[in-house]
Each structure stands twice: as C-alpha cells, then as structure tokens.
Amino acid sequence: MNHLRYAGLPFERQRDILFDIVRNETVIYEPLVTARDFNLPQWRIVAGIIYNTVWNVLTGRPASNGIRDVDLFYYDDSDLSWDAEDRVIKRGEEVFAGSKIPVEIRNQARVHIWYPQKFGQDVEPLRNGDESLTRFSSKTHAVGLRLEADGQLDLCAPFGLDHIFSFQVIPNRALYNEPGYTAKGERAMQVWPELTVEPW
Template sequence: MDHLRYAGLSFEAQRTAFLDIVSGDPLIAETLSRTRALALPDWLVVSGALYNSVWNHLTGKPPGYGIKDVDLFYFDDGDLSYEAEDAVIRRAAKHFEGLTLPVEVRNQARVHLWYPQKFGQPCPRYASASESVSHFASKTHAVGVRFDGDGQLELVAPFGLDDVFSFRITPNRVMDNQKTHEAKGQRARECWPEIGVVPW
C-alpha cells in the first residue's frame, strides 16, 4: 500500500482527497452530522480525529485507531464566562451520547483567559475558530472541517495538507510549544511508525 500516494500533489488534489477520506470515515461522518445539528456558532471539528483518520485510511488501519477523542471548536464572544461555556459543553455531551469517542468542546473566544495558567505563557485573543487552528504546536495538526451554509464540507488548513499526506509532523513556532510538538510527535510515531517528526 502506497501511503504517500497523495504527497506532493497540488493543494486542490490533496483537499479533495482529504475531504473524501474524512467524510467516508463513519466516525467522522457521524460526528460532523451531529455537530451540524448542534448548530454552534463558527464551529469546526479539528485536529487529531481528522489527520489520524487520513493516516488510518492510507496505512490500512481500522477507523478510530489511535484516536482518543474528537475536538470540536466553536467561537462565541458574546459571553466569555466559564458558566456559558460549561452549559454548551453539557448540552453537547447529551447531544453526542452514543458516539464511539468522546467529543471535547471548547469555545475559542475564551482560550486567552485560561491558557496562561495552564501552559505558563500568554495566548493571543482569537477572533475566530479558524484563527486558533493556526496556533497549534505542529503545522501538520492545523486542520479543521465544517459544513458551510449549502451543506458542503469546508476545509480550514492554514498550512496546507502536504505535511499530513507526507506523514511528516512539522513544528509551528508561532508560540513556544516545543514540548507539545515533541510529545504529540512521539505518540503519533507509536501508532503510525511511517511518520517522521521534524525537530523543533
């Protein structure tokens, strides 16, 4: 099986392949369908569940292999209280009951409020769910999908998709996230030995 068959192709070819693979994954398809019905503002299913599904597809592994949870971002700066986000998280927990994997829901309008305490450094105040994706520790992980107003899958990939299809985890040095980059790279290599990790 040629797991690198999409590496080096045009962005448009990679975009088509990426969306075909994730929409064909039963877990992702069900999550996206339920998320659309949840109708959160400026939502995005992001990161691991997406690129891991692509790696599973390209290496012949079963759907869900190596995936811990599904990360769901939304952006609502109308109420930045913990209580408002917690209410959404609890509503989502009921909405996603019965899914194989837990869905982690986070309001990206609030990240700058708790990030410094958790990670010991400041975080910019994001203006959208998409903007936060561009601050992930590794460029490879900066992917998100959602349905647009016409029901078509829309891709957010600020650094493109060649790292994903090249099985290469590349650092994103916009913030000091070396530890996260290295930890995620090591974990990914345990599941998919085909992966190479670019040093920080």
C-alpha cells in the same frame, strides 16, 4: 500499499482526496453531521480525528485506530465566562451521547483567559475561530472541517495538507510549546511508525 501516494499533489487535489476519505469514514463523518445539527457559532471539528483518519486509511489500518477523542471548537465571544462554556459542554454531552468516541467541546474565544495559567505565557485573544488553528503546535495538526447545511464540506488548513499526506509532523513555532509538541510526536510515531517528526 504506498502510504505516500498522495504526497506532493496540488492542494486542490489533496483537498478533494481528504473530502472523499471523510465522507466514506463514519468515525469522522458522523460527528460532523451531529455537530452541524448542534450548530454552534463558527464551529469546526479539528486536528487529530481528521489527520489520524487519513493516516489510518492510507496505511490500511482500522479507521478509529489511535483516535482518542473528537475536538469540536467553536467561537462565541458574547459571554466569556466559564459557566457559559460549561453549559455548552453539558448540552454537547447530551447531543453526542451516542458517539463512539468522546467529544471535547471548547470555546476558542476563551483561550486567552486560561492559556497563561496552563502554559505560562500570555496570548492575544483570538479574533475568530479559524485563527486558533494558526497557533497549534504543529502545522500538521492545523486542520479543521465543517459540514454545511447544503452538505458541502468547508476546510480550514492554514498550512495546507501536504504535511498530512507526506506523513510529516512539522512544528509551528507561533507559540512556544516544545514539550507538548514533542510528546504528541512521540505518541503518534508509536501508532503510525511511518511518520517522520521534525524536532522542535
């Protein structure tokens, strides 16, 4: 099995392959359907659940191999309090109660509030939900999907998809996060030894 068989293809072709994988793997498609019904503002399922599923399919591993959780982002700047986000998280726990994989819900409009304390640097408020992907520590991780009401998949991948299909973990130095990037890369290589991880 050639796990790199889709590397280097045009973006549109890789997008179509990604969509086919997502529609055929319940580990990611079911959370997308549930999230669509939950209908948070500017929502997307992002990062690991997407690229990990691709790596599992292309290496012939079980679809849920190495997947710890489902990251569900949304963007609502109408109330930036923790209480407002916590209410959404608690509603989400009920909505996703049947999920086989834990779902972590986070309001991206609040990132600038807690980021300095957690990572030691100030960041500008995000202007929309998709902008959050441009700040991920790895370009490989910067991918998000939404399932629309008409059944179409909507993709946000600011750095493209070739890093995923090439099994490459590439740093994104928009913000300093070398420790987090390195730790994630080391863990990923233990699960998918086919990967190459570019040093920070």
